[in-house]
Amino acid sequence: xxxxxxxxxxxxxxxxxxxxxxxxxxxxxxxxxxxxxxxxxxxxxxxxxxxxxxxxxxxxxxxxxxxxxxxxxxxxxxxxxxxxxxxxxxxxx
Numbered sequence: 001x002x003x004x005x006x007x008x009x010x011x012x013x014x015x016x017x018x019x020x021x022x023x024x025x026x027x028x029x030x031x032x033x034x035x036x037x038x039x040x041x042x043x044x045x046x047x048x049x050x051x052x053x054x055x056x057x058x059x060x061x062x063x064x065x066x067x068x069x070x071x072x073x074x075x076x077x078x079x080x081x082x083x084x085x086x087x088x089x090x091x092x093x
Contacts, residue, residue, distance in 0.1 A: 005037040006056055009078055014087040018074050021089060025068035029087050032066050036076040036085070042066040043073070055080075065090075
């Protein structure tokens with residue numbers, strides 16, 4: 001992990017589509033969860049990155065987006081109450 005976690009992720013789940021995409025890319029989900037919890041928001045624009053930084057203070061939802069080696073994008077979303085984090089494909093949202 002890159003440094004100390006910036007927030008709690010709660011229970012971590014992943015959709016079947018995200019798990020398939022990760023397997024096809026030969027990449028593990030823990031890599032992306034580590035990036036997410038350390039504040040590396042991935043492939044987001046500045047407004048979304050700023051929203052995540054604000055969420056660390058105000059307790060709202062946190063979203064990260066990462067491109068897999070295959071070019072497929074996955075999202076990692078931590079709920080506002082920090083009870084759970086889901087790894088999913090954007091189309092599964």
